Amino acid sequence: MAPLVSYCGGFQLNTQSQKAMGLGGSITGLALDGSVVFFNPAGISFLDSNYVNVGINLILPNTTFLGQYSKSEEMASQIYAPYYGYLTYKLKGKWSTGLSINNPFMLGAKWEDNWSGRYLVQEEKINTTFIQPTISYKINDHIAFGVGPAFVLSSFNFRKELPYSNINGSEASAELKGNTTGIGYNAGIFASYGKFTFGFDYRSKVKLDFKNADANFNNVPPSLILNNTIPNSTSFNTTINLPSVFSLGLGYKFTEKFLLNFDLNYTGWSVYDSIKLEYPDYPSLNNSSAKEYKSIVTIHLGAQYKSTEKLTLRAGIAIDQSPVKDGYLSPELPDASRFIVSGGITYRIKRHLYFEGTYMFESVKERKETSNLYNNFNGTYKTYLNHIGLGLQYNF
Amino acid sequence: MDFNIISKKILCCGIVASLFIVGCKPALDEPKASAGTANFSRFVAVGSDLTAGFTDGALTLEGQQNSFPAILAGQFMAVGGGSFNQPYLSNGTGIGFNATGNLVGKLSLSSSINCLGTSSFFTVNATANPNDLQWLGTQTRYNNFGVPGAKSFNLESQIFGKSAPVGNAFYHRFATDTGATSGLTSTVLGDAFKVNPTFFSLWIGLNDVMFYAQSGGNESNISMNEITPDSIFNASLNRIANSLTGNGANGIILNLPSIENIPFFTAIPYNSLILTQSQANALNATSPVGVSFKEGANAYVVNVNGNVRQLVEGEMILLSTSVDSLRCNGLGTPVNPLSTKMILDLQEVSNIHSAIASFNAKIKDIALTSNLAIVDANALFKTMTSGIVFNGVKYSTEYISGGAFSLDGIHPNSKGYALIANQCIDVINGKFKSTITHVDVNNYSGIRFP
Numbered sequence: 001m002a003p004l005v006s007y008c009g010g011f012q013l014n015t016q017s018q019k020a021m022g023l024g025g026s027i028t029g030l031a032l033d034g035s036v037v038f039f040n041p042a043g044i045s046f047l048d049s050n051y052v053n054v055g056i057n058l059i060l061p062n063t064t065f066l067g068q069y070s071k072s073e074e075m076a077s078q079i080y081a082p083y084y085g086y087l088t089y090k091l092k093g094k095w096s097t098g099l100s101i102n103n104p105f106m107l108g109a110k111w112e113d114n115w116s117g118r119y120l121v122q123e124e125k126i127n128t129t130f131i132q133p134t135i136s137y138k139i140n141d142h143i144a145f146g147v148g149p150a151f152v153l154s155s156f157n158f159r160k161e162l163p164y165s166n167i168n169g170s171e172a173s174a175e176l177k178g179n180t181t182g183i184g185y186n187a188g189i190f191a192s193y194g195k196f197t198f199g200f201d202y203r204s205k206v207k208l209d210f211k212n213a214d215a216n217f218n219n220v221p222p223s224l225i226l227n228n229t230i231p232n233s234t235s236f237n238t239t240i241n242l243p244s245v246f247s248l249g250l251g252y253k254f255t256e257k258f259l260l261n262f263d264l265n266y267t268g269w270s271v272y273d274s275i276k277l278e279y280p281d282y283p284s285l286n287n288s289s290a291k292e293y294k295s296i297v298t299i300h301l302g303a304q305y306k307s308t309e310k311l312t313l314r315a316g317i318a319i320d321q322s323p324v325k326d327g328y329l330s331p332e333l334p335d336a337s338r339f340i341v342s343g344g345i346t347y348r349i350k351r352h353l354y355f356e357g358t359y360m361f362e363s364v365k366e367r368k369e370t371s372n373l374y375n376n377f378n379g380t381y382k383t384y385l386n387h388i389g390l391g392l393q394y395n396f
Numbered sequence: 397m398d399f400n401i402i403s404k405k406i407l408c409c410g411i412v413a414s415l416f417i418v419g420c421k422p423a424l425d426e427p428k429a430s431a432g433t434a435n436f437s438r439f440v441a442v443g444s445d446l447t448a449g450f451t452d453g454a455l456t457l458e459g460q461q462n463s464f465p466a467i468l469a470g471q472f473m474a475v476g477g478g479s480f481n482q483p484y485l486s487n488g489t490g491i492g493f494n495a496t497g498n499l500v501g502k503l504s505l506s507s508s509i510n511c512l513g514t515s516s517f518f519t520v521n522a523t524a525n526p527n528d529l530q531w532l533g534t535q536t537r538y539n540n541f542g543v544p545g546a547k548s549f550n551l552e553s554q555i556f557g558k559s560a561p562v563g564n565a566f567y568h569r570f571a572t573d574t575g576a577t578s579g580l581t582s583t584v585l586g587d588a589f590k591v592n593p594t595f596f597s598l599w600i601g602l603n604d605v606m607f608y609a610q611s612g613g614n615e616s617n618i619s620m621n622e623i624t625p626d627s628i629f630n631a632s633l634n635r636i637a638n639s640l641t642g643n644g645a646n647g648i649i650l651n652l653p654s655i656e657n658i659p660f661f662t663a664i665p666y667n668s669l670i671l672t673q674s675q676a677n678a679l680n681a682t683s684p685v686g687v688s689f690k691e692g693a694n695a696y697v698v699n700v701n702g703n704v705r706q707l708v709e710g711e712m713i714l715l716s717t718s719v720d721s722l723r724c725n726g727l728g729t730p731v732n733p734l735s736t737k738m739i740l741d742l743q744e745v746s747n748i749h750s751a752i753a754s755f756n757a758k759i760k761d762i763a764l765t766s767n768l769a770i771v772d773a774n775a776l777f778k779t780m781t782s783g784i785v786f787n788g789v790k791y792s793t794e795y796i797s798g799g800a801f802s803l804d805g806i807h808p809n810s811k812g813y814a815l816i817a818n819q820c821i822d823v824i825n826g827k828f829k830s831t832i833t834h835v836d837v838n839n840y841s842g843i844r845f846p
Binding site: 062065066069071072074116118119120163165166168169221223224226366375376383384386 | 420421422423424425426505507514515516517785786787788789799833834835836838841842843844845846
């Protein structure tokens with residue numbers, strides 16, 4: 001099986017709300033629940049009550065790789081579980097406030113330890129948690145503005161084999177890990193005219209500087225430690241740039257029960273140009289891998305139907321481009337354009353308490369790399385992702 | 397059925413199927429290997445050290461198992477290839493011969509604090525098992541006729557199957573006739589022909605130059621170390637190719653690498669004498685006219701018939717030169733100049749170049765006239781000099797750190813042989829419209845660091 005936890009191209013997730021997932025990620029022009037704090041801070045002003053939303057998504061990725069040999073290889077079975085929590089609260093007058101905690105970017109790849117790309121990656125994880133306190137101001141009945149700073153916690157770890165064999169023929173390996181914090185912001189405008197709703201949201205890029213991260217090298221032949229080729233452990237610095245996301249959403253309420261929303265996202269992946277590892281004490285280990293991502297556009301379409309007082313149904317589709325250019329496709333993130341379908345429900349359990357569930361399927365198009373420019377690791381990748389989302393909502 | 401399995405099935409397959417989307421695991425079409433127009437049922441490899449799987453200064457069982465023809469034969473299995481028998485040694489340290497002709501086992505890498513007080517590598521020979529030299533008898537038909545030390549004309553020699561030093565110890569082991577009754581032995585080519593090959597590889601000629609190169613240009617005037625004259629090489633190659641294609645077999649022929657692309661000749665650069673200003677001053681005080689040193693990198697010094705001079709660009713120091721003496725005992729300085737046996741001067745390098753150029757021209761010619769697929773090993777080694785990245789691992793001709801050559805600096809290790817096998821597969825696929833898959837070079841054994 002395969003783990004490439006990503007949705008929306010690159011390693012951006014759009015699993016921060018059951019409703020958003022159920023609508024195929026089409027949410028910027030709607031104010032449906034507490035997730036507006038993240039998707040469009042101005043939408044808080046248009047909510048019908050105060051909201052608490054919490055949830056978790058299980059992501060089950062499957063990637064198959066076929067290299068230049070006749071046998072295909074599959075990623076190891078993994079489950080990733082991004083979560084979210086939102087709170088909105090209407091203040092006196094025209095002000096509203098909210099808090100968002102979620103994991104907008106996550107990358108996971110775990111291949112078998114002895115697979116053919118083991119010198120590139122055996123396992124990689126990047127996790128981010130965004131904590132965003134937010135305020136929103138309703139200018140008039142038609143338009144509101146919202147903004148909040150995003151405090152970002154991030155961790156990553158990375159393992160790969162090193163081509164240094166000891167006297168018994170077993171090889172050395174590298175294990176890199178680090179934690180850091182970063183800061184960004186989220187700003188949005190929400191408007192409502194008759195049956196139309198309109199949203200515009202901008203989430204800034206976030207620079208994550210990892211200083212003094214840990215590099216551990218295992219099973220290194222003693223002679224290579226003695227002659228300073230590789231140490232047992234040392235520290236290194238690196239930077240990961242998370243992209244800005246610009247979203248436009250347009251909602252239309254056909255009836256009280258039925259609405260549609262169309263979203264367009266522009267993700268500024270071009271900031272993810274290369275990953276440089278710098279080892280202050282071992283400059284010979286420094287390396288830079290070019291990513292050269294390009295910015296991408298994603299299109300989402302979702303529909304919601306309130307079938308009974310207790311049950312609301314949703315369905316959505318989305319089409320994604322991939323930020324990864326030909327020549328840079330590699331097994332840390334074997335990305336390609338995607339087709340996404342989803343369906344979800346909200347079910348009222350008690351007067352103010354709702355259960356929400358979503359299923360989403362992503363098909364990442366089969367993609368062949370014929371000449372990777374920096375690792376010459378070539379072959380065909382194909383990925384499916386299954387998402388199962390569970391959430392609770394409380395209104396007050 | 398436990399809950400996990402049931403729930404997985406429901407979550408994964410059930411829901412997906414209900415959404416009209418294909419199955420859970422993405423499947424990719426695995427290519428079917430085909431033989432194309434070639435017939436690999438009886439594959440025979442003819443050649444020298446490089447065909448036998450010679451590595452780390454010796455022929456070992458592991459080296460034989462990972463010889464480039466054995467790797468090829470493994471891939472041919474998927475397209476109708478038959479078994480590939482080799483005259484295997486016992487599982488041990490192998491057999492080789494050092495510069496003075498003594499039986500030794502394979503080299504291994506050691507590390508110690510050198511005369512400068514820093515950690516560095518050196519190689520040591522293991523002890524060989526003399527039983528491995530014994531004749532294997534006539535029972536088995538072999539497929540690998542790679543004979544370490546063989547030159548082109550040796551393949552037809554009727555004394556080559558005698559025991560060393562008259563014959564060749566490696567061929568003697570598996571010659572069908574060691575000359576016990578007639579005085580004349582079987583020949584490598586004759587034995588290969590008996591297998592009635594349908595497909596063959598031929599890589600011969602490097603020893604026709606390499607003995608000269610390794611001896612520093614045959615300074616001792618030993619006839620064995622002379623470069624084979626073109627006329628002899630050409631005639632031998634004609635007869636070898638005619639014989640191997642006699643029954644209609646297809647085959648590949650590999651050309652010869654240049655010595656610039658072999659670590660034995662490049663590991664110690666001519667100008668790698670590193671001096672401080674005071675060391676340079678001290679040497680200059682006693683240096684003969686025309687020899688001078690400066691701070692930093694300097695050319696080493698050689699004694700040519702009593703005349704001491706510094707090496708010039710293009711000249712080469714052999715890897716067999718004592719690195720510790722270069723480091724600390726003043727070897728290569730006016731105090732203790734290099735001998736001409738330790739180096740190749742410009743004339744000798746030029747002799748080697750022109751021999752390899754004309755041998756390669758002949759190999760190309762034979763490939764055309766005999767309709768063989770030509771594998772440009774010369775280009776492969778040249779590319780490797782700047783580095784070949786395979787599945788994220790860089791291989792180069794750097795001694796030890798390059799990863800593709802064995803500790804003797806001349807022969808590839810198993811990873812290097814796998815790179816060669818992949819090159820052969822590309823050429824075979826191109827010529828015979830076959831679809832044979834590559835091997836994963838990284839899975840083969842390489843340098844083992846202490």
